Amino acid sequence: MLKEERQKFILDQVHLHHRVLLNDLAEALEVSIDTVRRDVKELDKEKKLKKVHGGATSFGFMNFSKEDGNTYLLSKKIKIAEKTVSLLSEGQVILMSGGTTNLEVAKMIPRKFPLTVFTPSLHIAVQLLELPEVEVFFLGGKLQHESKFAIGGTVVNALNRLKVDLCILGTGYLDAEAGLTEFDWEVIQVKQAMIQAAKRTIILSVSDKLHSVQKYRTCSLTEVDTLVTELDPMDTKLDAFRPFHLKIV
Amino acid sequence: MLKEERQKFILDQVHLHHRVLLNDLAEALEVSIDTVRRDVKELDKEKKLKKVHGGATSFGFMNFSKEDGNTYLLSKKIKIAEKTVSLLSEGQVILMSGGTTNLEVAKMIPRKFPLTVFTPSLHIAVQLLELPEVEVFFLGGKLQHESKFAIGGTVVNALNRLKVDLCILGTGYLDAEAGLTEFDWEVIQVKQAMIQAAKRTIILSVSDKLHSVQKYRTCSLTEVDTLVTELDPMDTKLDAFRPFHLKIV
DNA sequence: ATCAAAACAGCAAAAACTTGCAAAAAATCC
């Protein structure tokens, strides 16, 4: 294998997952950790990535720069993604909806973490296919143009015949009274079926979206098992959600 | 063997695989490693490729642009795509398989050309979603990691319940005797179901793939209605395919 | 403060590269 190939692989991985561990790289590339270390050092010198203790990250990652509001939001989502991934177990069969937060979860899953994932989201599917140990099943149906999300009877029917360990709902607006709400009725149908098909449901929400209500209701908070935000679980902003039997992470 | 031929071969290999090892070249060309080294050094000086330790890479190798610098093949595929699009009618319901040639077709469809497309290929689906007038239905199933193509019983079942105007088969190897062949058995199953579900079938093939045979057979040429290549329909290279009731475009 | 993991520095073996050179092949000239 050429050094250039190795470095390209490393760069691809960094861009794909925001961060990588040297150990994982060494194993994936079948070279010693020293070689990977040297490669990363070089790439760092060329400003292609940022070397950190134990691994490497892409630029803009963990950059809490105030000027760029987007990176700020991104870091919140990454925080959520980290928490979410830590809730997964190897070999689980899970459902994942769409949304950028869920996309971060997909990016954060370790390279050799066996999993079976069903999803109606094109973006999620594409991202997950980067992971060799993840079996990806796409829930086919009519695709929405902007969201790249599959909707319609086909999806719901497929979900009705499914029983999985876990459902991870990405997007969505959250409110203690109104529960989980959406502005798209078609998406509601799919998400409801997803919740039904799963033993446990996790919802991910950046704190900005808490206490906001949309047109249609997906479910009440009692149907949800776990809530993941970027906040400390003890944060007072989350008090409104404590009356439900939620595990707050 | 002439030096010129050798260097042409080297360039072809680099363009095809984006990288080559000097050792492989020396073996393939049956010359000493020094000769290859000198050739590569020359080509590097002429900026035709980039010499690296142990081999050579094409330019843009490190640019993670994904789009290959396979320009000569690409131009053929674009030619095919143009011809194919001209065969479509507004409002048709069609099936599209995967492959880079079909991807060019998807890129070539005019922005306001109403169409309904069913596909098991992630790449094709993503591309088609750029077109506001195209309704995209994804045939869900288990996704292959490299090809991003949905396979398995779910796909085949969905196809069995479908009846569309047209099926456009992208990849695949073509031979007058052997018919349409593939190296992946799972993909065969899906393609066969696609052909069954369509009234008419068009196959796209760059002339390089004509007269090549793979392990498994998708169908015979009698089941196909139209063959699109980048060649002139009267080209003698296509003579072998005329005995069938094909429309050659 | 402690301890395990990660980084570093130095070293040695293997692979790749360079240079110089001579034989072989090709081109040129008479």
Added chain:
DNA sequence: GGATTTTTTGCAAGTTTTTGCTGTTTTGAT
């Protein structure tokens, strides 16, 4: 055609690069 020049090719000796391993130091988390 034959001699001569030029180019090309393969080989050998010496140099550089790459890589994995050793032991040591640093780092980060508890």
